[in-house]
């Protein structure tokens with residue numbers, strides 16, 4: 001199996017989705033369609049429900065209202081072609097880097113090892129395959145987490161603030177790596193981020209979640225690779241930021257109406 005082979009991304013559809021935790025309504029009447037191989041970024045204030053939306057897409061949580069479909073199939077249990085990546089790499093410290101990447105893969109040992117090494121090559125860490133996660137830097141651990149996702153040839157990659165803990169330079173390098181892998185592999189990507197510049201750098205569409213709903217939806221039609229100093233880039237960043245900052249935070253923002 002060639003891990004670099006171009007797969008086709010999953011198509012997402014969300015209709016009338018609502019989610020509450022206890023008496024707290026977090027999402028309400030969320031509607032969204034995302035085409036195959038698109039890159040969607042989700043921004044919003046802290047606590048606005050971005051991770052909740054990602055968990056619903058991953059099948060890790062159920063909506064209280066509405067439905068979600070992946071390629072026309074209702075989201076059920078977690079699917080092998082959907083991978084999720086978090087702010088912390090969540091590597092098993094007692095397994096080597098290669099064994100962490102190979103986790104959950106089935107088949108002959110030699111094939112699994114080959115897939116793990118190929119995936120590590122794609123993130124530039126094949127030479128660290130037999131080391132322990134503890135000797136890697138934070139950025140390198142996130143690369144291993146990416147390799148672990150790639151090893152499963154995902155058709156949908158859900159990224160929950162995966163670069164949030166990295167320094168500014170490593171963060172930009174990781175953004176470039178994610179963009180390259182997205183182009184090479186052809187998966188659909190959904191990125192939750194606090195960083196509007198990051199959303200504009202990577203996504204071809206940015207949505208803003210506010211007051212339980214999608215309050216702003218912007219197509220990003222900039223050529224790639226994108227130049228951060230560019231006037232068009234700054235203009236799009238300004239549009240999203242002004243929407244994000246437009247409203248005062250109300251303490252009981254997310255209580256049930």
Ligand SMILES: Nc1ncnc2c1ncn2[C@@H]1O[C@H](COP(=O)(O)OP(=O)(O)OP(=O)(O)O)[C@@H](O)[C@H]1O
Nearest residue numbers: 021024026044045046047048049050051052053254
């Ligand atoms: N398992 C849970 N039980 C109870 N409340 C929850 C649970 N998960 C999330 N919430 C609440 O739902 C709201 C939205 O949380 P969520 O993590 O989706 O927000 P977010 O936009 O991703 O926030 P942040 O940007 O700070 O990570 C918050 O008020 C949070 O406290």
